[in-house]
Amino acid sequence: MSKPEVSNPSAVLYVVSTPIGNLDDLSLRAIDVLRQVGRIAAEDTRHSRRLLQHHGIDTPMLALHEHNELQAMHGILGMLREGMPLALISDAGTPLISDPGFPLIRACREQGIRVSPVPGPSALIAALSVSGLPVDAFCFHGFLPRTSAARKRKLAELQAAAGTQVFYESSHRILYALQDMLEVLGGEREICVARELTKQYEEVMQGKLQEVVASVAADSMRQRGEFVIVVAANTARAEDGLSMESRRILGLLLQELPVKQAAALTAKITGEKKNRLYQFALGKR
Numbered sequence: 049m050s051k052p053e054v055s056n057p058s059a060v061l062y063v064v065s066t067p068i069g070n071l072d073d074l075s076l077r078a079i080d081v082l083r084q085v086g087r088i089a090a091e092d093t094r095h096s097r098r099l100l101q102h103h104g105i106d107t108p109m110l111a112l113h114e115h116n117e118l119q120a121m122h123g124i125l126g127m128l129r130e131g132m133p134l135a136l137i138s139d140a141g142t143p144l145i146s147d148p149g150f151p152l153i154r155a156c157r158e159q160g161i162r163v164s165p166v167p168g169p170s171a172l173i174a175a176l177s178v179s180g181l182p183v184d185a186f187c188f189h190g191f192l193p194r195t196s197a198a199r200k201r202k203l204a205e206l207q208a209a210a211g212t213q214v215f216y217e218s219s220h221r222i223l224y225a226l227q228d229m230l231e232v233l234g235g236e237r238e239i240c241v242a243r244e245l246t247k248q249y250e251e252v253m254q255g256k257l258q259e260v261v262a263s264v265a266a267d268s269m270r271q272r273g274e275f276v277i278v279v280a281a282n283t284a285r286a287e288d289g290l291s292m293e294s295r296r297i298l299g300l301l302l303q304e305l306p307v308k309q310a311a312a313l314t315a316k317i318t319g320e321k322k323n324r325l326y327q328f329a330l331g332k333r
């Protein structure tokens with residue numbers, strides 16, 4: 049367990065979510081906190097100045113980005129230990145979500161410095177909420193690898209994964225990433241591509257992978273901006289009527305257990321018919 053938080057009540061690091069496009073998506077409490085803290089640690093101070101000016105916030109900023117994170121962290125920890133409340137923001141959305149800040153929060157926890165969230169926008173949650181795909185269980189992967197070979201390897205690992213899968217993508221790679229998905233996951237998979245959320249050219253494209261890739265490929269405007277890709281779990285059933293997920297679980301259990309036990313346990317986990325699983329498992333042995 050990390051250290052209990054120190055008693056100095058003013059030594060707080062607020063982790064403040066900021067808009068992902070529309071500057072008015074900054075909460076009233078976020079504005080209050082950003083006005084009251086002694087310093088705001090920002091990923092790019094020039095970028096954040098626009099947001100602060102828009103809301104009449106003139107708190108001094110200091111830079112904390114991926115290239116100076118460890119150095120800047122020591123100064124920030126010193127100010128916190130002296131009792132100065134600080135805020136951490138990133139260029140957009142929630143800090144630490146594919147953004148800097150993890151070493152700082154970790155160090156605060158280890159040193160018993162209070163860390164408090166001021167929640168708000170995050171592109172992944174915004175995209176999930178409008179995707180029309182199941183959101184009861186999902187896994188966020190941040191950015192996919194840059195090279196096609198590594199990307200396809202990662203996608204192959206996730207081919208039969210349970211739950212909805214969420215990725216961030218940039219305009220440079222959106223078409224390549226979608227084309228790799230088409231190749232590895234197949235055209236029938238349901239997908240949602242959320243582009244430029246909360247901005248002027250916001251667009252949410254949902255459908256089968258083959259349809260969405262075709263429509264992005266056909267229109268270069270659709271390859272511009274910032275993207276969240278939401279991919280539904282593989283619900284396809286093979287000819288034996290078993291879902292890909294049931295086959296995956298059964299395959300794993302068969303590595304450790306006798307057929308009967310593996311089939312029974314898979315039936316309990318997935319709700320599939322025990323006999324069907326048993327017959328499939330016999331074929332695998």
Ligand code: SAM
Binds near residue numbers: 244
């Ligand atoms: N911390 C941010 C958050 O909470 O969403 C994410 C930062 S990450 C460096 C930036 C990526 O988030 C973009 O490349 C894009 O994939 C996604 N993103 C950010 N804003 C977006 C928007 N308005 N619409 C769609 N995707 C967005």
